Amino acid sequence: MIGALSRLLDPLRGAGRHAITVPPMDGALQPNERLEEAPLVCSLASPDALTLSGPTALAASNSKLFAFELDAGAPREVGAFAADIVCAALSQKGELAVGLSDGRVTFRRVDAGAIAPSPLSDLAQFSCPTALAWADDGALFVCEGSQTNPASEWKRDLTERGSSGSVWRVNPGGEAQRLAGDLAYPNGVLALPDGSAIVSESWRSRLIRISADGATDVVVDDLPGYPAGLARRSAGGAWLALFAPRSQLFEFILRERSLREQMMREIDPDCWMAPALRPARSFLEPLQGGALKQLGVMKPWAPSRSYGLVLALDAQMRPEASAHSRANGLRHGVRSLVESDGRLIVASKGGDAVVSLALDARGGFA
Amino acid sequence: MNPREHYRKWRYRLVPDHVLGEILAKDWIDTAIPVVILALTLTVLGALIPGLVSVRGLSGLSAQFGELLLVTLAMTIVVLAGGIDLSIGSVFALANFTTLALFNMLGWPILLVIPIALALGGLVGLVNGVLVGFLRLRAFLTTLVTLIIVRSFVDMLVLAYAVKVARPKFRSAIWDFISFKSVLGLPMALVVALVVAAIAHLTLSRLRLGWHIRAVGGSRRSAYNSGINVRATIATTYVISGVLSAAAGVFYAARLNAAGSDTGVGLEVLALTAAVVGGTSLGGGRGSAFKAVLGAVIVLIVSNSLIRLSLPTGGTSFVLGLVLLAAVAIDVKWLKNRGKLLSRVYVSPTYLALPPAPSTQEGSASPYALNNKLGQVEVIGLDRIEGPEDPILDSAGRLYSGTRHGDIVRFSGPDLSEMEVFVHVGGHPLGMAFDRDENLISCVAGMGVYKITPDRKVTKLTDQTNRSWFTVIDDSRMRLADDLDIAPDGRIYFSEATIRFDLSEWMIDALEGRGNGRIICYDPRNGSTRTIIPNLKFPNGICMARDGESFFYCETFGCNVSRYWFAGSKAGKRELVIASLPGYPDNINRASDGGYWLALVGLRTPFFDMALRDPAARKRMVERVAPDEWLFPNMNYGCVIKFDEIGRITDCLWDRHGLNHPMITSMREHKGWLYLGGVSNNRIGRYRIPGADPEWTAHASYRGETL
Numbered sequence A: 001m002i003g004a005l006s007r008l009l010d011p012l013r014g015a016g017r018h019a020i021t022v023p024p025m026d027g028a029l030q031p032n033e034r035l036e037e038a039p040l041v042c043s044l045a046s047p048d049a050l051t052l053s054g055p056t057a058l059a060a061s062n063s064k065l066f067a068f069e070l071d072a073g074a075p076r077e078v079g080a081f082a083a084d085i086v087c088a089a090l091s092q093k094g095e096l097a098v099g100l101s102d103g104r105v106t107f108r109r110v111d112a113g114a115i116a117p118s119p120l121s122d123l124a125q126f127s128c129p130t131a132l133a134w135a136d137d138g139a140l141f142v143c144e145g146s147q148t149n150p151a152s153e154w155k156r157d158l159t160e161r162g163s164s165g166s167v168w169r170v171n172p173g174g175e176a177q178r179l180a181g182d183l184a185y186p187n188g189v190l191a192l193p194d195g196s197a198i199v200s201e202s203w204r205s206r207l208i209r210i211s212a213d214g215a216t217d218v219v220v221d222d223l224p225g226y227p228a229g230l231a232r233r234s235a236g237g238a239w240l241a242l243f244a245p246r247s248q249l250f251e252f253i254l255r256e257r258s259l260r261e262q263m264m265r266e267i268d269p270d271c272w273m274a275p276a277l278r279p280a281r282s283f284l285e286p287l288q289g290g291a292l293k294q295l296g297v298m299k300p301w302a303p304s305r306s307y308g309l310v311l312a313l314d315a316q317m318r319p320e321a322s323a324h325s326r327a328n329g330l331r332h333g334v335r336s337l338v339e340s341d342g343r344l345i346v347a348s349k350g351g352d353a354v355v356s357l358a359l360d361a362r363g364g365f366a
Numbered sequence B: 001m002n003p004r005e006h007y008r009k010w011r012y013r014l015v016p017d018h019v020l021g022e023i024l025a026k027d028w029i030d031t032a033i034p035v036v037i038l039a040l041t042l043t044v045l046g047a048l049i050p051g052l053v054s055v056r057g058l059s060g061l062s063a064q065f066g067e068l069l070l071v072t073l074a075m076t077i078v079v080l081a082g083g084i085d086l087s088i089g090s091v092f093a094l095a096n097f098t099t100l101a102l103f104n105m106l107g108w109p110i111l112l113v114i115p116i117a118l119a120l121g122g123l124v125g126l127v128n129g130v131l132v133g134f135l136r137l138r139a140f141l142t143t144l145v146t147l148i149i150v151r152s153f154v155d156m157l158v159l160a161y162a163v164k165v166a167r168p169k170f171r172s173a174i175w176d177f178i179s180f181k182s183v184l185g186l187p188m189a190l191v192v193a194l195v196v197a198a199i200a201h202l203t204l205s206r207l208r209l210g211w212h213i214r215a216v217g218g219s220r221r222s223a224y225n226s227g228i229n230v231r232a233t234i235a236t237t238y239v240i241s242g243v244l245s246a247a248a249g250v251f252y253a254a255r256l257n258a259a260g261s262d263t264g265v266g267l268e269v270l271a272l273t274a275a276v277v278g279g280t281s282l283g284g285g286r287g288s289a290f291k292a293v294l295g296a297v298i299v300l301i302v303s304n305s306l307i308r309l310s311l312p313t314g315g316t317s318f319v320l321g322l323v324l325l326a327a328v329a330i331d332v333k334w335l336k337n338r339g340k341l342l343s344r345v346y347v348s349p350t351y352l353a354l355p356p357a358p359s360t361q362e363g364s365a366s367p368y369a370l371n372n373k374l375g376q377v378e379v380i381g382l383d384r385i386e387g388p389e390d391p392i393l394d395s396a397g398r399l400y401s402g403t404r405h406g407d408i409v410r411f412s413g414p415d416l417s418e419m420e421v422f423v424h425v426g427g428h429p430l431g432m433a434f435d436r437d438e439n440l441i442s443c444v445a446g447m448g449v450y451k452i453t454p455d456r457k458v459t460k461l462t463d464q465t466n467r468s469w470f471t472v473i474d475d476s477r478m479r480l481a482d483d484l485d486i487a488p489d490g491r492i493y494f495s496e497a498t499i500r501f502d503l504s505e506w507m508i509d510a511l512e513g514r515g516n517g518r519i520i521c522y523d524p525r526n527g528s529t530r531t532i533i534p535n536l537k538f539p540n541g542i543c544m545a546r547d548g549e550s551f552f553y554c555e556t557f558g559c560n561v562s563r564y565w566f567a568g569s570k571a572g573k574r575e576l577v578i579a580s581l582p583g584y585p586d587n588i589n590r591a592s593d594g595g596y597w598l599a600l601v602g603l604r605t606p607f608f609d610m611a612l613r614d615p616a617a618r619k620r621m622v623e624r625v626a627p628d629e630w631l632f633p634n635m636n637y638g639c640v641i642k643f644d645e646i647g648r649i650t651d652c653l654w655d656r657h658g659l660n661h662p663m664i665t666s667m668r669e670h671k672g673w674l675y676l677g678g679v680s681n682n683r684i685g686r687y688r689i690p691g692a693d694p695e696w697t698a699h700a701s702y703r704g705e706t707l
Helices: A002-013 A151-159 A248-254 A256-265 B002-013 B018-024 B027-049 B055-059 B062-080 B088-105 B110-134 B139-165 B173-180 B186-205 B208-218 B220-224 B230-256 B268-276 B290-307 B317-346 B508-513 B606-611 B615-624 B696-705
Strands: A039-045 A047-051 A056-061 A064-071 A076-080 A084-089 A094-098 A104-110 A114-117 A129-134 A138-146 A163-169 A176-183 A186-191 A197-201 A205-210 A216-220 A225-232 A238-245 A310-315 A320-326 A333-342 A341-348 A353-358 B378-380 B399-402 B409-410 B418-424 B428-434 B439-445 B446-450 B458-462 B481-484 B492-496 B519-521 B528-536 B539-543 B548-555 B560-565 B574-578 B583-589 B598-602 B640-643 B649-654 B666-670 B672-677 B684-688
Touching: A047 A084, A047 A094, A047 A333, A047 A341, A047 A353, A047 B230, A056 A084, A056 B418, A064 A084, A076 A114, A084 B684, A094 A129, A114 B317, A129 A151, A129 A197, A129 A238, A138 B684, A151 A256, A151 B055, A163 A186, A176 A197, A176 A205, A186 A238, A186 A341, A197 B439, A205 A225, A205 B481, A248 B615, A256 B606, A310 A333, A310 A341, A320 A341, A341 B481, B002 B615, B018 B317, B062 B088, B062 B186, B062 B208, B062 B268, B088 B139, B088 B230, B088 B268, B110 B139, B110 B173, B110 B230, B173 B230, B186 B208, B186 B230, B186 B290, B186 B428, B208 B220, B208 B230, B220 B230, B220 B519, B268 B290, B268 B317, B290 B317, B399 B428, B428 B481, B428 B492, B428 B548, B492 B539, B519 B539, B528 B548, B528 B684, B539 B598, B548 B583, B548 B606, B560 B583, B583 B666, B666 B696
Parallel strands: A084 A129, A129 A186, A186 A225, A225 A333, B481 B539, B539 B583
Antiparallel strands: A039 A353, A047 A056, A056 A064, A064 A076, A084 A094, A094 A104, A104 A114, A129 A138, A138 A163, A163 A176, A186 A197, A197 A205, A205 A216, A225 A238, A238 A310, A238 A333, A310 A320, A333 A341, A341 A353, B378 B684, B399 B409, B409 B418, B428 B439, B439 B446, B439 B481, B446 B458, B481 B492, B492 B519, B519 B528, B539 B548, B548 B560, B560 B574, B583 B598, B598 B640, B640 B649, B666 B672, B672 B684
């Protein structure tokens, strides 16, 4: 009874669902410069959909697929697609699933760094594949971010407070089964050996576990950013990329219906007051007071629409350590990452760079 | 424009939202609480007791009121200095007894008796004052002891002489006048008390002693450090308190002509309640004579109403105690939360629809098309100077600039590498100009307009203008003088960017979008200062046109440039020169080709322009979002443009990445170079203007020797 009454007062008091507070970056998330100072593997425009095949990494750059050796070596183009590549997953047997921004999920075979056609036929029932993962039994998990917006329009889906996403399991035979619906932009998936999957639900800033029978429970809540790609961690747990930070001002705008609708109607998405993958490049992008340069310096703690953040999650999926590229840095917008032999390879989509973070013997950041 | 925007436009044009915050920022707003309490008291008790709120009901209380007001003033003055005087009731009784004894029993002339009674009260006050002020004993305990000693003394005397003193043997016309006559329908006690209250008000608010008392009560240590004689000031308050209490005692004697052992018992609590209910803070430093009057009225009405409601014994004191408790609680809460409330309501955005911003697309035909001409400017004084808003050069080619530390620094030498502090002014010197005698005239944020002679003598020209009739905020004092220029006849025209914010908060003015600024003229011929154009949206740069009869000025948050004629056939006229800029204009200065340079301090962003049309959302943002996260115009990029007399853009200089020279608030052309300043920069930039006249100086231009 009292709870119901206080919820009625929430909009006036700015509490509960109407609170615009964001969790502070503290504890395991205490800021550092690890990501900003990490050694460069290669420069690539908008790298995304990072996968690994032995010592060779595959990464997408818009509609093209590039391969590069982890120990230096310039990226070489190995394939081109009809639309921008959003996500990719490589199976143990060398089957590469690729999600495209036009909605298709298509397949290729990867053999020693070379790409060949695959016998598997395209999956056409999706409209916004955002993440893919192969299960041990040969099934494919597909995250469908939204029913109404394609993956390239993620910013609109976020600003519309969309929650029409779903997670699917496509069996080796080809029939698809919907595991969970009404998700707020599932944007990363990690298949677990027991047949369940960890999914990052971006717009709700949390990770959920979806078991084989479709039951869901929340694993981590209240992340300070929007989670995207997940990767297997050899020390147990997982690696998680958060592609943009939450901010008080944007949380406020999400609760200002007429303002945000007018913004979507009248303004170019690059100039929205909304999270972004890239550090600001144009003077047409909005500025928050704390980000004003003083004596020629932008403070690292300035409010920012973009940020670079990678989390190490322990076996219980609790944040354990983090690597940052802060408001004054460039390596923002990390959507995909993969661990390889004592290092973590991170694709910073907003920073046009693939970098490598060294790991210590226990599997944490060195 | 849709109906919703029409509504917004008129709603924000008609309702002056900003007034609320300005009222809350006033000192006298503290008085609002006792006024409300008084209104409540009158309403509630007036409803309970018929005839209370009537001329007869109130006039019956007026003699008592005079006495209560005197002791309340006594208590207020002591409390204002951070003390407390509990001996008020005893002094009151002592004065009462003394008056009656000397007059009735001994038959001394009344004109001698009254001063003696007052002096006796003053003497007790002096004892208190010496003990508390000079020997620094605790005020509470010391005056409690005086209360007991004086009270026992009076009790002994009353025991012996009570009957004798109450029997009047002598008559005096003066005494009868004090006792029975009234002036303008008011008893003498009240007339005297009101006169004393008026004097107390003048003393506390206007005179040195009053300021000292309030300073000591507000912060004893700071008062001491500023050279106030703290001990003597405190002692003085007790003496005043003693004399005023004694005066109340004399009036009591005149009214009742009786001395009993209960005379003045509990009066100190009544006076303290009245002072605190009126809004005088027990912590000291905050209070006024008017508050004492209000408090006395409230307490008197409450206590008399309680008597008329015939509460059981002790009930009246009990209720008064509760009132005192409530008043103290309200005072504490108000003091704590007033600042919070003020910061919530002070910023008050209004509706502003700017005309569409012109394109800045690179490679387009727009005159504002993006380029990178300023990408490689030379840098002067990097990390040695902070906040050069408006650099200027003298005729010898030396470079001057204000800094945020309040200095004006001077760069000299062949490559301007030698830096020295030319003069320390204070504030933050912003806009500058040289007059015909090579005096440097500067607008100093927070201070006004100052003149610096070549031999480094600083003189204030003006820091006050005429007070407008219909503003709540006192706009006579200058808050943020920004840029200036000097007309051929010597008059100085300067802009005051905003009257609502200080320099450190200048960006918040952009969130409001209201015309908070003005252009002011200082006339050195008669020393007068007058506001000539009010209600401008952050007026900033000012530059004399070459006709000698007009100047250009810009409105930073209105994104436009206008021209104003102060002489000639178009005198008093205003004309828009550039209606819409892609950014926020700052200083304007002359260019060698007959045009005018204009700095854009920041660029308009589509989202901010849109938010300007939604004041309610901006208001909610200010209330709910932390200030560092507030939306601001994009001031991390800057640009310099050049326009001609009719407002055509003839040049545009950009720094594409804003790395070398992040912010541009001003530029000066001098012998083929353009010098760039920025109010939050740590450097001055220098750009070689291709094809500019290498001999052109602003000095020659203002003398009329060249364009």
